[in-house]
Amino acid sequence: MSLQPEDVLGIAELARLKVTAEEVPRYARELSAILDLVARMNAADTDGVEAMAHPLDEVQRLRPDEVTETDLRERFQAIAPQVRDGLYLVPRVLE
């Protein structure tokens, strides 16, 4: 399985990772090697096999509709990179 530079850049875009032009070939190579490993899966016949999302054969527990969280803004925003007037700040988003 050989990944092309466009593939690498497309994935990086989706993942919001920065990949420089110099890094592209290395990523292409490494990721292709991993995908070759992964391609071994094709040796197995999985027709009619149900996908297993979880080891547990359980169903979701439902929680009662109650307010249990108090205002912890101060504590949580103490570790924030940039806040003002209680808002988290990011560079201006254009919509």
Add this chain to the structure above:
Amino acid sequence: MMWETVIGLEIHAQLATRSKIFSGAPTAYGAEPNVQACAVDLGLPGVLPVLNAEAVRMAVKFGLAVEARIAPRCVFARKNYFYPDLPKGYQISQYERPIVIGGHVWLELQAGERLRVGITRAHLEEDAGKSVHDAYQGLTGIDLNRAGIPLLEIVSEPDMRNARQAVAYMRKIHSIVRYLGICDGNMQEGSFRCDANVSIRRAGEQALGTRTEIKNLNSFRFVEQAIDFEVERQIEVLESGGRIVQQTRHYDPDRQQTRPMRNKEEANDYRYFPDPDLLPVAVDAAFVAAVRSQLPELAEARMERLVSTFALTREQAGSLTASREVADYFEASVRAGAGNARATANWMMGELSAAMNRCEIDISQVPVSPDALAVIIARIDDGTLSASMAKQVFEAVWNGEGTPQAVIETRGLQQVTDSDAIESIVDRVIAANTDQVAQFRAGKHKVLGFLVGQVMKAAGGALDPKRVNALMREKLGA
């Protein structure tokens, strides 16, 4: 060239739970930024979602109300994309296995026309936070209070063919969720949002045209205007040889046009996969039965009941059941009084409705209680008030002058009902207007109106004109 419009609506209704869908943080509107965003809502490392039972119940209620199928097992999936108001970098939603599948609603359109609109699915998901763009230079502020509030996304089949139908559908869903008590429907506060998918095709064609999506329409009026504009725009593009570009657009109410959005979700590869932090949700027959037993009477059923019980027309009943609160008011008023449903309906669709529009308030804020309205109607029925007097009383009560009885007494608005008193006034008028009396007796019957008018003037208007008329005729030997 005949064009056919195809419209589908996606409605996001915020469910009125006390706490968020995956955390125990509160959902109340209007709090200070980020005081209602707990660790789970902030997507802090290590925290995990736990599902709110009431959100599931509300989704099931909706499914039952639109006669949909409730999935016995449904799955939450992650919708992955980056945006600052989406703290985890993914939204927990439902993809391949939603909780509600299928269903339909009937719309009552103009001139007795009915339209069946199918519902493809409805699913649960979490709302994102809010961005504040204008507060700071070069920066956007993020408030995550809204992140994690449960949403029910309701997807219609593309069964609507014009903006009017789309609005009727939107109103219908709005009414249903409010009737069910699962959503307050407050569009200003963002509890009820609509995206419209619009495409056109040549009449007779089966294939759908390329569609555009108009996002975040938060009023019935905007939905109508936006769709009308978009249809015109698409027709123009195609008729001039162009192609419709599939894109998301937003509606600019100032310019009254749809415009392309700067796409936050360009390269829309959401990479959906089942959320491994949540297990499949089991909704068994017992659960559904329990929810069904708690369903309130829905608009349709109520309308039919009002028609059969109170002999209202379908139009009256339809109008009165458009909102659960209005229907409640109506029935309370009829029960409080002597049961004059027709009159109550007329008053509500007439005077009351006009006053509400004038003051721009809704039924819950109306200063005339159902009881008070019932009293006013009863006073007309027993002859105490003429129709015009009654209107005065209504206005007075509306303006806070007191109860109907108090107003009648204070203003002395009782019609003079004392027979002798009326008779003596009639006698006096007859005596004072001999020429007109003679004309009447000579066959000029129109003159009766003048004579009745004179009686009314003498009595200061507080008389039942029908009664005066009858008495006058009697006295004149007609």
Add this chain to the structure above:
Amino acid sequence: MHARSVLELSRALRARELSSVELTQHLLARIESMDGALNAFITVTAQQALEQARAADRRIAAGTAHPLTGIPLVHKDIFCTDGVKTSCGSRMLDNFIAPYDATVVERLQAAGMVMLGKTNMDEFAMGSSNETSYYGPVRNPWDHARVPGGSSGGSAAAVAARLSPVATCTDTGGSIRQPASLCGITGIKPTYGRVSRHGMIAFASSLDQGGVMAASAEDAALLLETMAGFDARDSTCVDRPVERYASVLEQDLKGLRIGVPRQHFGEGLAAGVEARVRDALALYESLGARLVEVQLPNTDLSIPAYYVVAPAECSSNLSRFDGVRFGYRADQPVDLDDLYRRSRSEGFGAEVRRRIMIGTYVLSAGYYDAYYLKAQKLRRLISADYSRAFADVDVIMGPTTPDVAFRFGEKGADPVTMYLCDIYTNGVNLAGLPAMSIPVGFSDALPVGLHIVGNYFEEGRLLSIAHAYQRETHWHRQVPEGYA
């Protein structure tokens, strides 16, 4: 002091032969002088530890102590500790002071344990050698030129060097068992859902599980029974009573059926490792167990399946690290896109970025069926292999790793080489089964580990089987030179 078991220390503390403060001071001094060579610690919480030790001594004096009160421990730096840096071995969280405690931390603290510090780990738990940490590699106490294994390398080294009697750790594809094996200690990964993941920073949600490392099964048992159990804050945590593991350790092994998978003794297994493992199996036979050959035919497929599922889940789990609400933020971002890209690319190391890329790819449009869905189907086949085997045997045993601890950089050239280390361990995570590694000897003077896999929720049985071996042998008591 540092060579004594938790049970012995607990007894000594309650008999007031020793105070928690003395014990804590002793270990803090050892850490100070010896960790420089190992780099097992990211944060040493000396002040807090002494405060907790003093409180523990008071509690012991008042007679309200839990068996673990006053016993020191270390937490893998993947567990959130309120008010204490929690880095996951990453620059991305270098500045992250956790604002709450993980459930595991909460429960052990409630028992009165004393936290000495947070241990080093492969970045975001991705790795098998503890070479990917932002804070530098951890060295194997048995040979400083070699890796301790990963991702719980710091915890393993700390326990092996007796800098702490016990450690918490996590296992997604072998990250408890493999380092336990390479460092000659005992490690247990419980059944998926046995231990709460609340506060355990997620790598791969359907595979991650928190566990324990200690010098013996006896010590691990006490910790596990205190940590495990239902937690309403984790939807994947099972509501099922926790056995009193420490109380059921003494079991007769007569008639125990031990499954020996043919596929785990094939090509790639070092001769020295195989020899030690077979010796251990022979010992079990002498104790009354019976060896039965079993088949785990999809063993080879566990690696590709794992390297689809784990990266897929982690690519999504790590999206929350964006420089907005916590963690690393790139300096002076020019716009939002720059904020995201640079914060993430500067905050995450190479292995993490690789796995995010692979994960993003296998979930992306057009590839979901071929990769992710296929891997989830393989997962079912692999689980079915184990279920079938467990119809005939009570436990499954084999080597934990194909070879002993390797040298630094030996497996660095190509990521795939490292991934192949997990061959015996990651099928267990895919199936969600409980498993342990215990030391069973040495090859070329380096520790060899025996892998023991149990059926769902049979942690008690696993621990008692491990304990039976440790009653008869001394491997688990051996301490590396210089650390005695």
